[in-house]
Amino acid sequence: MKIFTLIPVLFVGALLLYAAKDFPEWGSPSGPASDSPVSSHFIANTGVDTEVPNMVTAVLADYRGFDTMFETVVVFIAGMAVIAILKNSGRKKPVRREYEVDAEPDLIVTNTVRLLIPVIQIFAFYVLAHGHVSPGGGFQGGVLMGASFILVALSWDLETALARFPMQWTTIVAGLGIVLYAGIGIFSMFLGGEFLDYAELAKVFPVSREMARYHAMLGVEIGVGLTVTAIMFSLYANLSSEGRLQRGL
Amino acid sequence: MGLALFNTFILLLLVVAAILALRVKDLLTAAVVFAVYSFLMCLLWAEMGAVDVAFTEATVGAGVSTVVMIATIFNLKRKSSD
């Protein structure tokens, strides 16, 4: 049986190695991918077009902002689909597993986490807001923020975390993130540009067209961050408790 | 040269981690080895200049997706037949 599965695998492998010898030199700056007008434009003109030093952020949130919107939508879909799959699916009462013991949350753990969580959350904000000049951005910041809530759930229990971030709110926050993203796009459309043409926002805000892009990108990243925060936590909460939202892990 | 050596070292470790993650019979161990794999990948990407991708992989691949995977495995059987 396993022999048969090897056939497609080896077929794909042979195909890929066959092409590998045709690839441009590794790390050569003159390869078609690195030397194309598109990527040269990104490297040379990001500063002029958007004034954002981090090219990745600029390309992500502005040049290819439409992609990123759907990336956010994918996260949103994952969260919604997990809720849809697990809601009311299994036993209402969790089974008691053999390793479970009834005990208060550990004092050392909870106190350490109490100290850690503000730091993590501030770092998450920093990553989100500082994504324009350093690695980071909405997605990473959002994951860190979501991780802080997961940490609460891990060190106390799921109910404690859900009391701070109820499940309805995760859906609302996640939806608002997408609304914020798309809303910036639609707003710039009403101002006369194309969808997601942030430069048009300069017509309402007292900034230059480039700085309008710069600031709109921050707004967009906040939208991404909101969605990702909410969905990461919602994923954990649903998966750890089989959708019951109580007594997880 | 140093970086090339580092690169090669990580690449080989990656293969080892990938095979190990698929071969271990205990799913929890597999998930943790997969986290190691993700983190090695993150190192490699950081070395290759893809800092944003590395950051994302560190938070997502080695972080949240491992946590989520372990949370799921706790609700399933831990042992795997292969």
Add this chain to the structure above:
Amino acid sequence: MENAIAWILIFPLLGSVACAILGIFNRKICYPIAVFSMAGSFWAGIETLIQVISVDGHIVSYLFGGWTLDAYPRGVGIEFHADILAILITLVVLGVGLIVALYSKLPVQEETPDKEPLFYTLFLLQITGLAGICLTGDAFNLYVLIEVAALTGYGLIAMGSNRAAAATFNYLILGTIGASLYLLGVGYIYIKTGTLNMVGIREVILAQGLAESPTMQVAFVLIGIGILIKMAFFPFHAWLPNAYCNAPTTTSSLLAPLVTKVMIYVMIRMILSVFGVEFSFESNLWTELLPWLVVVAIICAAVMALAQREIKRMLSYLIVAEVGYMVGGVWIYNYYGMIGSIFHIISDACMTLCLFLGTGIILRKCKTTHFDGLRGLFSKMPLTMSGFFIGGFSIIGLPPTCGFFSKWYLITGGMVSERWEYMVVLMFSTMVMVVLFFRMIERIYLAVSESGKNLGHGHGDLGLNEEQTRFDEGPLSMVIPLLLAAATVMVIGIYNQNVVDLIELFLEAFDLPKGTMR
């Protein structure tokens, strides 16, 4: 309206978020939101179609983020590239979405209680993804949208029973392999051409003569395999029947007409607009290999369909056979075959919609879709059954339904390019479908027992008792969409020349061999 093409996606996107948020407070509001946003999106689609037809060159290019072509190199931003083919398929997607949205009210309430907000959220995002796939002009954006459509599809299918979850898992694994191979293929294109814009890729391939490059050929194979997996072409079809049979009614009537067809559209798009006709058909052994695979695919799928005794499962295998038709129509490399394929995408979407909507009503009334449970249904629900059989006749290919005309073009294509095996197999599967549907008609119209014996006593007596013949039509909110779909099948059939004119307008730009009609 200038931005109509963007509104096609914005309507369902915002509608889905509204469903998710407002659905928490009031579950009843989701249905009107879904219908409203689908209607808005459909309107935007019509608006775009008018633009495309009226504009010079019949291409509407919309650049997101204002990265216009005159100031920036092509491919810096993401482009929506709507030619006639794209907008036609988009309209099919939106139309099917609108009809299914209308239909969904009761089945969603009954089959997935307290999940309506989630259902409509995923439903609208599915439409967003599929419509985006049709319109986008960027190879990577296409991947993201494929994943949007795929993830929503998994969620929608698995929402139902445990069986559905198990079937979805297979679908997910195969779907991810398909999408990832596509992504890899795009990477191979990128490493050679340095751009992701479809028009840009085409320009670079022409300018640098990349047709001989192994990388491009491997990219072509990878993308091809990826898309074939996604469209459930024969050796990769394993995920489809299980997933569609166990899915909730509304889900299967949304996914079955659309997902496979949209992926065939992607294949046509890749062949015509990205790699180019001469690259795809002349420098590959695919042209020789694929028509034979198609032959095997159609025969196997038809035989499998014949062996099923449950409507939904039978229809799933019919879809696999239909995919074979369309892939064959493309790969016989002929002008008429291409027209046939494109037309068949449209007509197949409509007729599959008819059949699945009808099956949904049958399932609701009889609690089963097994053939044995259908006895005497015609006198019970005449409207539903008429709608169902208009779809069935179209699949068989009886005029004046649209299925006849698209099949006509496919057969003409096979004849002109002298692909006799393809023609023979088309005839064969038509026979199989005749058998399938007339077997069903027999059961539905007459009362035939399991062994085939007529239980009636002589002429005019159908052997049905009082209870079985009582008029008991399905709810209007489900029957009217079904009749709408059936009407669409007929209207497209009657006005087939207009559709074909549009497709010919699109194909003018491409150099496909026409051959001579004999």
Add this chain to the structure above:
Amino acid sequence: MLEEGNIINELLIERLNYFIYVVLLLIGLYGMIAKKNLIKKLIGMSIFQTAIILFYVSVAVKEGSTIPIYLPEHDPHGHTGDIKESNITDAIHAGPSVLKSELVKDYSNPLPHVLMLTAIVVGVGTLGLALALCLRIYQGYGTIEEDELLAKMESREIRSKSLSVQIPKEKSEISNRRKPPSKKGKPQPTSKSKSVSKKKSVSTSKSENQVSVKSSRSQKNKKAVKKVVGSKVSNKGNKS
């Protein structure tokens, strides 16, 4: 011989990245197809996806280049470079300028990085969804091994067929759910199960040849239905 040696040499030393990415991709693909355990399949899937990401990131590398963030001297806002006192005002008023074409090769290509950020996110989404499916499968079938799962599904199908051809198990499950969700409060479980069984008897009477289903078995089935309905109702009671 020499030719082959060259290829291997080239692959292993100069293009190790490309080679290892193929190896990882194959490991992942093999895991996805051949492993029986569903979680193992998912780990394989993630390895497969990261391998593709590794490929893209390798494409972006340029020898001797730095990360795609402007160095201070090219930064549109950071004039910390070697700006002389005399022309500092010029530098500020000039604003950002287009990078010279010979400087472009100093930065690695940002586009693949962006694409891969998206791909990672898509991967997480898929993984989360797939894990939810695993949980659901485990709830329904008590196993996450593919072969056991198939066997269980098959046996269940056969059992439901032998019980009644007309109502396969899933269908009856659906019909149970068909109770309008608005009926809250605490309906009597017995009356509900009665209505279910009544519906069932009607539908079985439709088929003349199926009436002869063994009564003991159908009794058992009814009991099972009752149990399900009872638990559902109690759930609802808890909720409201």
